[in-house]
Amino acid sequence: MTSVAASLPVAERVRTPWSEFWRKFKRQHVAVVAGIFVLLLVAVAVLAPWIVPYDAENYFDYDAINARPSAAHWFGVDPLGRDIFSRVLMGARISLTAGFVSVAIGALFGTALGLLAGYKEGWWDRAIMRLCDVLFAFPGILLAIGIVAILGGGMFNVIIAVSIFSIPTFARLVRGNTLSLKHLTFVESARSVGADDWTIVLRHIFPGTIAAVVVYFSLRIGTSIITAASLSFIGMGAQPPTPEWGAMLNEARADMMNAPHVALFPSIAIFLTVLAFNLLGDGLRDALDPKIDQR
Amino acid sequence: MLQFILKRLLGLIPTLLIVGMLVFMFVHLLPGDPARLAAGPDATPETVALVRQDLGLDKSLPEQFLRFVSGALQGDFGRSVRTKRPVSTEIRERFFPTFWLTIAAMAWSVTLGMMLGIVSAVWRNRWPDRVGMTLAVSGISFPAFALGMVLMQIFAVELRWLPTIGADTWRNYILPSITLGAAVAAIMARFTRSSFVDIMQEDYVRTARAKGLAEPVVVIKHGLRNALIPVVTMMGLQFGFLLGGSIVVEVVFNWPGVGRLLVDAVDMRDYPVIQGLVLLFSLEFILINLIVDVLYAVINPTIRYR
Numbered sequence: 001m002t003s004v005a006a007s008l009p010v011a012e013r014v015r016t017p018w019s020e021f022w023r024k025f026k027r028q029h030v031a032v033v034a035g036i037f038v039l040l041l042v043a044v045a046v047l048a049p050w051i052v053p054y055d056a057e058n059y060f061d062y063d064a065i066n067a068r069p070s071a072a073h074w075f076g077v078d079p080l081g082r083d084i085f086s087r088v089l090m091g092a093r094i095s096l097t098a099g100f101v102s103v104a105i106g107a108l109f110g111t112a113l114g115l116l117a118g119y120k121e122g123w124w125d126r127a128i129m130r131l132c133d134v135l136f137a138f139p140g141i142l143l144a145i146g147i148v149a150i151l152g153g154g155m156f157n158v159i160i161a162v163s164i165f166s167i168p169t170f171a172r173l174v175r176g177n178t179l180s181l182k183h184l185t186f187v188e189s190a191r192s193v194g195a196d197d198w199t200i201v202l203r204h205i206f207p208g209t210i211a212a213v214v215v216y217f218s219l220r221i222g223t224s225i226i227t228a229a230s231l232s233f234i235g236m237g238a239q240p241p242t243p244e245w246g247a248m249l250n251e252a253r254a255d256m257m258n259a260p261h262v263a264l265f266p267s268i269a270i271f272l273t274v275l276a277f278n279l280l281g282d283g284l285r286d287a288l289d290p291k292i293d294q295r
Numbered sequence: 296m297l298q299f300i301l302k303r304l305l306g307l308i309p310t311l312l313i314v315g316m317l318v319f320m321f322v323h324l325l326p327g328d329p330a331r332l333a334a335g336p337d338a339t340p341e342t343v344a345l346v347r348q349d350l351g352l353d354k355s356l357p358e359q360f361l362r363f364v365s366g367a368l369q370g371d372f373g374r375s376v377r378t379k380r381p382v383s384t385e386i387r388e389r390f391f392p393t394f395w396l397t398i399a400a401m402a403w404s405v406t407l408g409m410m411l412g413i414v415s416a417v418w419r420n421r422w423p424d425r426v427g428m429t430l431a432v433s434g435i436s437f438p439a440f441a442l443g444m445v446l447m448q449i450f451a452v453e454l455r456w457l458p459t460i461g462a463d464t465w466r467n468y469i470l471p472s473i474t475l476g477a478a479v480a481a482i483m484a485r486f487t488r489s490s491f492v493d494i495m496q497e498d499y500v501r502t503a504r505a506k507g508l509a510e511p512v513v514v515i516k517h518g519l520r521n522a523l524i525p526v527v528t529m530m531g532l533q534f535g536f537l538l539g540g541s542i543v544v545e546v547v548f549n550w551p552g553v554g555r556l557l558v559d560a561v562d563m564r565d566y567p568v569i570q571g572l573v574l575l576f577s578l579e580f581i582l583i584n585l586i587v588d589v590l591y592a593v594i595n596p597t598i599r600y601r
Contacts, residue, residue, distance in 0.1 A: 134313045141539040142557075142576050149561045149569055150324050226438045230543045233440045234558050249441060253547075260448050267441035275436035282432070 024287040031283020037276040045093040052086035056243045059083060066259040075265040078248075079255045080241075084262060087243035088269050094244045095273065098159050099225040105163035107217055110170025111209065117171065118178025119201055129175070132168035140165045141227055148236045155228075155244065158237040162224045173216055177209040211288040218281030222274040229270055245270050296592070303588055307581060314581070318574045319363045322566050323356075332566060333376055372571035377563050382571040386553060393545070393552030396475060397537045399468050404476030405483055405530055412487025416522075417514060419492060427484060434481025439540050443474040443547035460549040475544045479533045486529045491522040524594055531587025535580045 026032060044051070054061075060081040061067075067077040075084035117128040135143065144161035151157040181187060182205060190204050229246030231237035238244035240251055245266040252263035330347035331338065338346070347353050350373070351362050366372065372382035408431075415427035447470060451459040458467050494500065495518055503517045504510075545554035553572060560568035 130309065130313075133310050134317070140536075141542060142573065145542070145557065145561060146321065146569075146573055149564075150321065222436060229438055230440060233438075234543060234546050236558075236561065246438075246440070249444065253444065256444070256448060256452065263441075263444050263448075267438075267445065270441060271433075271437050274438070275433065278432055278436050 021287050025283060028283040028286060030279055031286075034276045034279035034283065037272070038280055041092055041096060041273060041276065044089055045096045048089045048093045052083075052089050054083040054086045056082065056086045056090040057241045059086070066255070066262070068261055076259075076261045078252070078262045079259055082241075084265050087248060088245070088265050090243045091245045091248060091266065091269065092273070094155065094238060094242065095225050095229065095270070098155060098162070098228040099221040099277075102159045102162035102224045102228070103166055103217055103220045105159075106166025106220070107170050107213060109163075110167040111174045111206075111213060113167065114171040114174025114176075115178055115201055115206060115209070118175040119182060119197070119205065121179075125175070128171060132171050135165065135168045140223075141230060144227060144231055145236065148231065153236045153239065155232075155238045155242070158228050158231050161231070162227050165227075166220055166224065169220065170213065170216065173212055174209045177212055178205055181205050181208045215281055215285040215288060218277055218284055222277040222281070225270065225274055225277070299592055300589055303585055307585065310581065314577050315364060315367070315574070316360070318570055318577070319360050321570055321573070332564065335376075367574065372574070373567040375560075375568050376565045377560075377568075382567050385556065385568060386571055386575060389551060389553045389556045392550060393541055393554055396468060396471055396544075396550065396552060397534070397541055399472035400476035400479065400537055401534065403472065404480035405533075408480040408483025409487045409526065411480070411484035413491055413514075413519070413522075415484065415488040416491035416495065424488075428488070431481040431484040431488075434477050435485075437477065438543075439474050439478060440543050440547050442477055443470070443544055446470050446474060447547070461551075471544050471548045471550060474547065475537060475540050478540065479537060482533060482536075483526070483529065487522065487526050490525050491518060494518050494522045497521075524591070527590055527594060528587055531583050531590075534583045538576055538579060 061073075061077055061083070062081050064073065064077045065081045066079055067073060069076045073083050073085060075088060078084055078087070113128050113132075117125040143165045144158065147161035147164065148157050151160065187200060187204050190200050195204075228237060229244070229249075232244045232246035233250045235250060238247045240247060248266040249263055252259070252266070256263060328343070330343050330350060330352050333350060334343045334346040351359055354362070370383045372386075374381055375385055378385065411427045411431065415424040415431075418424050447459055450457050450470060457469055458464075461467050495514075500513060500517050503513045508516075541550075541552065542554035542557060544550065545552045546558055549555070553575070556568065557572045557576075559565075560572065
């Protein structure tokens with residue numbers, strides 16, 4: 001998309017899709033703040049092992065068990081004497097990885113299947129859409145539980161499970177876009193000058209589906225983080241002492257009477273993270289959707 | 296109409312068959328020998344062989360599949376490995392607490408969600424819209440299990456207004472159904488709003504206004520009816536979401552429903568129960584989608600002639 005702009009020998013600002021997107025996006029202050037928060041989270045997730053004040057799994061302060069937030073322990077201490085702040089930071093690493101990797105895998109396969117179904121139509125289309133129907137026939141978390149029951153617990157299997165159930169959403173989305181794009185004039189003209197299927201799909205149709213995929217990507221990350229945390233919460237994902245947010249909440253349940261703050265901070269962490277991805281996704285959608293009038 | 300329903304029913308057969316096959320294959324995909332799993336870890340080779348014969352695992356796969364399907368059609372899913380009782384009995388006992396919980400959650404969340412969505416759309420970009428949509432985006436961002444723990448802590452532990460666990464009286468249903476429905480209310484609000492906003496920009500709405508109709512009449516008669524068409528579809532999809540969500544909520548509130556039965560069954564590797572439950576959940580989901588399709592055809596007559 002940007003290569004078109006680069007080839008234009010014009011001195012003044014050219015309205016590329018990218019600059020148009022940026023112009024609309026930066027007007028949405030909530031989405032911009034959410035985007036900055038997401039970047040901050042990514043930084044925290046990457047740097048967590050170096051910035052945590054205490055070891056998240058192996059540091060036990062037996063004198064401060066169930067202590068409320070203080071200068072030494074910003075988010076307090078859990079029933080085993082571990083520093084909650086450190087655990088929440090390390091948890092960001094796990095949750096963001098789970099969310100991002102699973103949606104990336106889902107988007108990759110889903111987009112490929114959607115392009116194939118929409119472009120080829122006929123037999124391919126029916127087979128792929130039938131497969132999606134079957135995947136849709138299981139409520140998301142149930143599918144994940146089924147997969148975890150076969151493969152066993154743990155974060156790696158949770159990521160696989162969540163990826164699989166992200167595939168059909170992307171496949172349907174991309175298929176729909178492909179179907180409407182492939183009959184447009186620019187695709188027909190590409191075909192008329194002798195472009196092969198690969199070129200048409202990758203150079204001419206795929207770029208047209210990117211906007212929708214990006215929006216869904218952001219919105220799905222929120223959902224996937226919640227699903228992964230839910231699985232850990234019901235004991236099928238990350239196992240203690242791993243500082244995964246859902247697993248932390250599950251551990252905190254045992255001592256809610258004496259130490260409700262142990263549950264509070266992981267809850268806030270999940271909420272703010274998912275909220276940021278959802279707000280960012282909403283902003284991206286409004287900036288990328290040409291149908292929405294700016295107001 | 297009847298033809299449409301028949302056609303949709305026939306269209307379900309391939310999906311049902313694949314779902315059935317997946318659920319059947321489930322036991323065979325598991326690591327280890329299903330006969331040994333059913334017999335228990337201390338069983339002698341002779342016992343395992345007997346169990347294999349008893350479960351029909353010595354037959355060929357297609358034969359086993361036929362047996363599985365005919366059993367499932369008669370409501371026979373074998374016996375629970377843990378309690379040795381028939382899976383169908385286990386499920387029947389747990390079915391209604393989950394069913395009523397889902398209905399309660401659906402009822403309040405759809406009502407409130409649609410109201411929020413309509414209010415937001417009518418006062419678009421003004422403060423009711425901002426409040427409504429802030430609530431809605433928070434609702435989809437707060438995971439059910441965390442919300443359930445927060446609600447339980449505040450209303451059951453601190454204030455002691457409501458019971459914490461169990462499903463005996465209607466008061467037990469309040470907190471779990473709020474927890475379960477929150478995300479659905481939020482999704483319905485967002486969806487209703489966008490559907491409504493689209494409709495209110497249509498030509499026929501402008502015509503209705505131009506001919507001097509009062510705004511409430513325009514909103515209710517011209518806006519609402521048309522905006523509801525996509526909303527009904529969304530409602531059906533949310534039912535599936537509730538079925539899945541109930542699994543987590545039942546764990547939080549120690550609810551005696553099928554969701555917790557499933558979690559316990561996975562914990563205990565009670566495969567016949569898992570098999571029966573996965574099939575039940577999928578069937579419910581498929582059935583709901585069918586009902587939604589039919590409802591959709593009732594509301595929107597153009598769809599029937601497809």
